[in-house]
Amino acid sequence: MTRGGxxxxxxxxxxxxxxxxxxxxxxxxxxxxxxxTDYIENKGFNLPLYNSTVRAGFPSPADDYIVENIDLNKxxxxxxxxxxxxxxxxDSMIDAGINPDDILVVDRSLEVKNGDxxxxxxxxxxxxxxxxxxxxxxxxxxxxxxxxxxxLHDFNDNIIWGVVTNVIHKL
Amino acid sequence: MKNHPYQNLNRHTxxxxxxxxxxxxYASCERVFRPNLQQKPIVVLSNNDGCIIARSNEAxxxxxxxxxxxxxxRQLIEKNKVAVFSSNYTFYGDMSNRVMKSLQMMVPDxxxxxxxxxxxxxxxxxxxxxxxxxxxxxFNINKWLGIPxxxxxxxxxxxxxxxxxxxxxxxxxxxxxxLCDLRDExxxxxxxxxxxxxxxxxxxxxxxxxxxxxxxxxxxQLRQADSKQxxxxxxxxxxxxxxxxxxxxxxxxxxxxxxxxxxxxxxxGKNVTAKSDLQEAVANxxxxxxxxxxxxxxxxxxxxxxxxxxxxxxxxxxxAGNAISFASPTDNVAEIIKSALKILEQIYRKNYxxxxxxxxxxxxxxxxxxxxxxxxxxxxxxxxxxxENVKKFDxxxxxxxxxxxxxxxxxxxxxxxxxxxxxxxxxxQMQCNKRSQHYTTDIKELVKVY
Numbered sequence: 001m002t003r004g005g006x007x008x009x010x011x012x013x014x015x016x017x018x019x020x021x022x023x024x025x026x027x028x029x030x031x032x033x034x035x036x037t038d039y040i041e042n043k044g045f046n047l048p049l050y051n052s053t054v055r056a057g058f059p060s061p062a063d064d065y066i067v068e069n070i071d072l073n074k075x076x077x078x079x080x081x082x083x084x085x086x087x088x089x090x091d092s093m094i095d096a097g098i099n100p101d102d103i104l105v106v107d108r109s110l111e112v113k114n115g116d117x118x119x120x121x122x123x124x125x126x127x128x129x130x131x132x133x134x135x136x137x138x139x140x141x142x143x144x145x146x147x148x149x150x151x152l153h154d155f156n157d158n159i160i161w162g163v164v165t166n167v168i169h170k171l
Numbered sequence: 172m173k174n175h176p177y178q179n180l181n182r183h184t185x186x187x188x189x190x191x192x193x194x195x196x197y198a199s200c201e202r203v204f205r206p207n208l209q210q211k212p213i214v215v216l217s218n219n220d221g222c223i224i225a226r227s228n229e230a231x232x233x234x235x236x237x238x239x240x241x242x243x244x245r246q247l248i249e250k251n252k253v254a255v256f257s258s259n260y261t262f263y264g265d266m267s268n269r270v271m272k273s274l275q276m277m278v279p280d281x282x283x284x285x286x287x288x289x290x291x292x293x294x295x296x297x298x299x300x301x302x303x304x305x306x307x308x309x310f311n312i313n314k315w316l317g318i319p320x321x322x323x324x325x326x327x328x329x330x331x332x333x334x335x336x337x338x339x340x341x342x343x344x345x346x347x348x349x350l351c352d353l354r355d356e357x358x359x360x361x362x363x364x365x366x367x368x369x370x371x372x373x374x375x376x377x378x379x380x381x382x383x384x385x386x387x388x389x390x391x392q393l394r395q396a397d398s399k400q401x402x403x404x405x406x407x408x409x410x411x412x413x414x415x416x417x418x419x420x421x422x423x424x425x426x427x428x429x430x431x432x433x434x435x436x437x438x439x440g441k442n443v444t445a446k447s448d449l450q451e452a453v454a455n456x457x458x459x460x461x462x463x464x465x466x467x468x469x470x471x472x473x474x475x476x477x478x479x480x481x482x483x484x485x486x487x488x489x490x491a492g493n494a495i496s497f498a499s500p501t502d503n504v505a506e507i508i509k510s511a512l513k514i515l516e517q518i519y520r521k522n523y524x525x526x527x528x529x530x531x532x533x534x535x536x537x538x539x540x541x542x543x544x545x546x547x548x549x550x551x552x553x554x555x556x557x558x559e560n561v562k563k564f565d566x567x568x569x570x571x572x573x574x575x576x577x578x579x580x581x582x583x584x585x586x587x588x589x590x591x592x593x594x595x596x597x598x599x600q601m602q603c604n605k606r607s608q609h610y611t612t613d614i615k616e617l618v619k620v621y
Contacts (some may be wrong), residue, residue, distance in 0.1 A: 080272075081272045085617050086620045087620070088619075089620065104620065121209075124208075126620045127621045
């Protein structure tokens with residue numbers, strides 16, 4: 001018996017591995033490794049599929065004027081992390097254009113000013129009213145003759161939930 | 172210290188970390204839209220209303236225990252009119268996302284550590300300005316989002332964690348404003364001497380008994396211990412904890428898992444824009460997090476996924492995250508990946524260069540800890556449903572279906588089949604009896620104002 005060296009018919013037959021054909025080890029720069037393995041896995045280059053038709057003739061002149069769509073979020077919401085939407089129940093603010101079932105955009109990061117329409121936590125409930133600071137005291141003013149102003153005897157910033165910046169009203 | 176592997180870390184000794192932690196986060200979230208619950212006791216229950224997973228301070232004061240089964244405290248809860256909520260992970264996830272975004276607006280260098288905790292890096296800010304900045308952070312998060320926070324400041328994450336514990340409970344009357352600055356050396360020594368080793372970040376009960384055995388009982392003793400000796404007992408992470416206690420910052424967030432959550436996140440080597448790349452990353456993190464979870468034999472109740480751009484680049488910024496809860500606590504990799512990808516689908520926006528992605532498995536429970544879970548997972552329930560479906564077919568087809576189902580049963584865990592058939596239906600029926608509205612994510616569930 002011979003020792004060492006080439007043994008005929010030893011090992012796995014060529015061409016029945018993963019690729020079903022003979023293979024050869026080669027050195028590949030690491031930076032290209034991903035591309036080359038992709039090339040092999042896909043049995044060629046994968047061309048991106050463009051989701052558009054190719055037109056013969058003149059290109060549309062409108063193609064040069066594509067602009068971003070109007071984004072209502074950007075228009076209505078200045079501080080997205082601090083802004084919440086709430087829904088109106090009741091008619092106490094109807095004369096201020098705030099109707100039942102309207103959606104209010106409420107920004108909690110704004111400083112409250114006299115005359116702002118605000119959301120306030122009173123008696124454990126959230127309510128929408130206009131803030132009125134007068135010499136007689138601080139009041140929450142409804143915008144509906146049916147309701148009385150609510151005096152705030154111990155007014156402090158803690159009860160203010162947020163400032164209403166927009167009303168979304170469905171017609 | 173001469174030939175020590177961490178000697179180069181001296182350049183980090185001037186680092187400053189602030190750990191911002193939301194107080195009783197889930198309970199605080201519920202309060203934002205329910206002002207009638209200010210100063211009232213609140214508890215939040217796990218999926219299927221099994222265990223108590225969050226308590227307001229008032230509920231803690233009543234003696235209601237964290238992680239206890241709901242029924243154990245039902246009487247106490249009813250007697251004291253405690254507000255009870257099913258977990259609303261969609262809502263908590265959105266609020267968490269808002270907290271993190273707000274923090275990032277004030278401090279760009281931020282590492283999210285859990286759904287309600289983040290480390291801020293404040294290295295290049297003047298000593299006194301740091302305190303003012305942290306006051307501002309607390310004020311703003313409370314004003315913008317209605318969430319109270321506690322902040323611990325120190326030169327390392329481990330020390331910041333200890334400072335945060337002090338801030339949260341106002342221990343030793345050091346933090347009347349939920350703000351604790353532990354940068355002063357003398358104060359550190361005083362505080363560490365009163366901190367038990369098991370309360371040090373990354374040291375669990377198992378490790379602390381080992382340390383107790385060699386006479387180390389408080390954090391100060393651990394700080395003064397020979398780091399080489401600690402390395403022999405606790406490995407390299409233990410050694411790093413010793414360095415961290417000495418004010419040398421060398422721990423990465425990933426090395427220390429939060430006890431109730433599992434975090435898996437990483438910055439990408441290069442910026443990533445394609446959705447497919449993010450999907451791959453998120454799926455990989457999900458697998459890794461599942462491995463961690465299976466190792467500690469726990470099940471997750473919900474998953475939170477976030478992605479963000481590089482805050483230090485001039486490119487357009489985007490940062491988003493969201494959470495969804497599982498029908499019942501799970502460690503099923505397939506389901507967790509599916510949920511992670513579903514969230515990614517919701518939060519992904521085109522044309523941004525993403526720098527980081529992460530997933531969190533939330534509110535882990537020990538396997539078999541929650542009795543109610545088993546009720547739904549038992550075979551009877553499963554077979555009933557299969558039979559319902561099977562009835563629609565004739566005998567021959569029935570046989571084929573039964574065999575297929577059996578095969579699936581063998582190949583996958585029973586949970587798999589159970590989810591596929593039951594889907595979300597059960598999650599609505601069983602789990603959300605006392606769930607609050609999706610105030611911030613569903614236009615049909617907005618809070619009402621009068």
